[in-house]
Amino acid sequence: MKNFSNYKDYSLKQDLHIESKVVHGALGCEPLTGAVSMPIFQSATFRHPELGNSTGFDYSRLENPTRQELERTMAILEGGIKGFAFSSGQAANMAVFSLLDVGDHVVMSDDIYGGTSRIINDIFGKYGITHTCVDMSDLEAVKAAITPKTKMLFVETPTNPCMKVADIRAVSDIARAIGALTVVDNTFLTPYFQQPLNLGADIVTHSSTKYLGGHNDTISGIVVIKDDEDIVSKVRVHIKSHGSQLSPMDSWLVLRGIKTLAVRMDKHNENALKVANWLRTQPKVKKVYYVGFSDHRDYEITKKQTTGFGGMISFAVDSFETVKKILKNVDLVMFAESLGGTETLITYPTTQTHEDTPKEMKEALGIDECFLRLSVGIENADDIIADLERAINS
Numbered sequence: 217m218k219n220f221s222n223y224k225d226y227s228l229k230q231d232l233h234i235e236s237k238v239v240h241g242a243l244g245c246e247p248l249t250g251a252v253s254m255p256i257f258q259s260a261t262f263r264h265p266e267l268g269n270s271t272g273f274d275y276s277r278l279e280n281p282t283r284q285e286l287e288r289t290m291a292i293l294e295g296g297i298k299g300f301a302f303s304s305g306q307a308a309n310m311a312v313f314s315l316l317d318v319g320d321h322v323v324m325s326d327d328i329y330g331g332t333s334r335i336i337n338d339i340f341g342k343y344g345i346t347h348t349c350v351d352m353s354d355l356e357a358v359k360a361a362i363t364p365k366t367k368m369l370f371v372e373t374p375t376n377p378c379m380k381v382a383d384i385r386a387v388s389d390i391a392r393a394i395g396a397l398t399v400v401d402n403t404f405l406t407p408y409f410q411q412p413l414n415l416g417a418d419i420v421t422h423s424s425t426k427y428l429g430g431h432n433d434t435i436s437g438i439v440v441i442k443d444d445e446d447i448v449s450k451v452r453v454h455i456k457s458h459g460s461q462l463s464p465m466d467s468w469l470v471l472r473g474i475k476t477l478a479v480r481m482d483k484h485n486e487n488a489l490k491v492a493n494w495l496r497t498q499p500k501v502k503k504v505y506y507v508g509f510s511d512h513r514d515y516e517i518t519k520k521q522t523t524g525f526g527g528m529i530s531f532a533v534d535s536f537e538t539v540k541k542i543l544k545n546v547d548l549v550m551f552a553e554s555l556g557g558t559e560t561l562i563t564y565p566t567t568q569t570h571e572d573t574p575k576e577m578k579e580a581l582g583i584d585e586c587f588l589r590l591s592v593g594i595e596n597a598d599d600i601i602a603d604l605e606r607a608i609n610s
């Protein structure tokens with residue numbers, strides 16, 4: 217039996233499959249007491265035995281045992297050297313964009329989470345950091361957007377909400393050739409289905425509010441760095457200075473969520489496939505955006521770089537009247553912002569998640585008043601379909 221007696225000897229569990237890694241994390245249990253569930257170390261500070269001697273924990277803004285287990289677990293799952301857990305996905309992405317210097321340029325997905333768009337436009341824009349939004353599934357467009365100042369390619373794949381897929385390996389190759397970093401927001405698929413660091417990316421970010429936490433009960437974010445110690449120390453200074461670290465209680469909730477990641481993702485995947493196929497048969501549904509369709513434009517890339525399609529579907533209906541009817545009449549399916557939890561949620565991106573996305577961009581992407589996004593939960597798929605059917609045709 218392995219017997220960790222302190223917090224320093226944790227296992228990378230490289231020989232295990234991901235279903236086992238998610239359950240067993242880094243230490244797997246608390247080393248001093250053997251507690252099978254890593255306790256919530258609700259302590260602000262830690263006592264020192266003597267001058268120059270520390271348990272490895274000093275002050276919880278810097279390091280906390282519960283958060284450390286989550287950070288190490290995420291580094292193991294994504295295949296990086298270091299994970300950081302933040303108070304939200306926004307805080308995680310803020311840390312990543314803070315790696316840039318005045319005058320730097322970012323190329324990012326045009327169809328991206330609205331909050332990420334807000335960070336780069338409203339916060340970093342005023343520090344002289346410029347950006348170009350492109351369709352990242354179009355590699356020629358990515359190359360054309362690069363300038364001598366480009367230092368980062370920020371990719372969301374599949375995109376939110378139009379479900380476009382970027383070839384992570386090809387984008388990373390383009391970035392490496394110009395000495396820029398590739399960052400992938402892996403919120404939609406999680407390391408269970410997609411591992412960007414193994415495909416060439418340098419940094420992965422997450423809103424762990426979504427699938428990693430998985431239960432719609434906490435807001436949190438993750439950053440994992442592949443192999444660059446310099447980036448690790450910069451992010452450490454950022455989190456330490458901004459105080460945007462995740463609390464022990466929320467770290468524990470995300471850790472607990474991750475234990476069931478594999479079974480939940482499989483169920484989300486299975487249900488979404490059924491719901492997407494059903495949506496396509498509905499006369500009032502004009503278009504379904506789902507990466508699991510074999511006629512999806514980027515299906516070959518999806519098959520090449522992921523092991524599942526995830527639980528996200530967007531769709532356009534015939535009229536704004538139908539939108540209103542659906543949102544008023546859904547019952548089991550809840551009209552609420554967010555995604556990735558056990559419950560099926562329906563969202564109206566135009567005024568919710570993508571409220572701050574520039575109007576011209578929303579129009580170009582087709583995110584209009586007839587557009588809806590579905591995060592398919594882990595209920596029985598027939599119940600989800602029956603509820604949508606009633607709401608659409610009520």
Ligand SMILES: *Cc1c(COP(=O)(O)O)cnc(C)c1O
Binds near residue numbers: 329376437
């Ligand atoms: C929700 C979300 C975020 C922001 O995360 P929060 O936890 O809400 O701060 C970033 N990226 C994606 C893809 C998201 O879905």
